[in-house]
């Protein structure tokens with residue numbers, strides 16, 4: 001790589017890191033595992049007209065991550081707090097007047113309803129029709145993530161979780 005290439009790369013990276021501030025008001029979701037931004041869009045159930053900027057494959061320390069800026073400030077905390085189902089590292093920032101006014105790590109609630117599917121074939125929730133959303137999990141441990149189906153008591157971790165999203 002030439003010096004010019006290096007310089008352009010550096011400028012690009014700086015620009016990407018400052019991009020949050022090009023939005024007047026909204027929510028930044030940072031540290032998204034590579035390629036999982038669209039699942040987040042579905043979990044948050046955003047309005048179809050909401051403007052969303054997704055940066056994929058950003059260099060992040062030794063890792064590669066995605067980042068999303070949503071031009072919508074009325075996203076319910078209840079929805080944002082489901083994001084550790086995607087990753088414990090996710091970081092949320094609220095932006096107002098081009099400034100970060102709040103930054104926090106989302107925290108899972110004690111119980112998670114509807115957004116997950118119990119994959120135990122004997123679970124009573126399997127007998128419901130496929131378009132019904134009935135499911136309820138208790139969060140046993142937040143980090144590392146461990147959940148238990150309230151109905152059949154099967155346990156789930158980060159690797160065998162199944163999200164109930166289209």
Ligand SMILES: [Zn+2]
Pocket residue numbers: 118119120123124125149150151152153154
């Ligand atoms: Zn179950």
